Amino acid sequence: MAVEYFVLVCDDVPHDVVLTDPGARVIDVAQVIRRLTGLSLWRSKVLATQAPAVILNSVPEEAAVAAVSALRDAGAEAEIRERSEWGS
Template sequence: MLLTEAGDRKVEVVRAIRTVTGLSLWNSKLLLDSAPVAVTEPNWLEVADEAARALEDAGARATVLCDWCDRTLPRPRCTARQGRARDGCAEDKAVRG
């Protein structure tokens, strides 16, 4: 999984990096400052997707890459389509009309 952009809420993103990777506060901040960077090693798609979602919820931009061909894998951006609706989701409102 690739962290592509830090976003505006850096403190929350550092906390998310610590949660996903188990790194120390210092190393998490260094990882964030070196974006774009790989955050996790090649892993199962579900694990990488959950990690990317945690970082995106914290305000960062993350991309899931195929570890075999380095292709960006499509991910649903909105959890509303998966039965876990969030209030105020712009994509969900756009789908409903």
């Protein structure tokens, strides 16, 4: 019996939001991370200080753009990475 794999093509490729540098205003960035993820303020601050860190996994492009914009407004450097792994 042969195993067959199919690649599904969809319009909305999932994206990751990556915090590359929290900047000087770490508390402001942690508050944005808290709002985006629902984590506690303490865990959000730990995540902000561990940059580069993935803040959001597999979100639609519109949500990723909004999250990066909010992080940049708080003084952080963030980027959107398109998920390229198959099956993840």
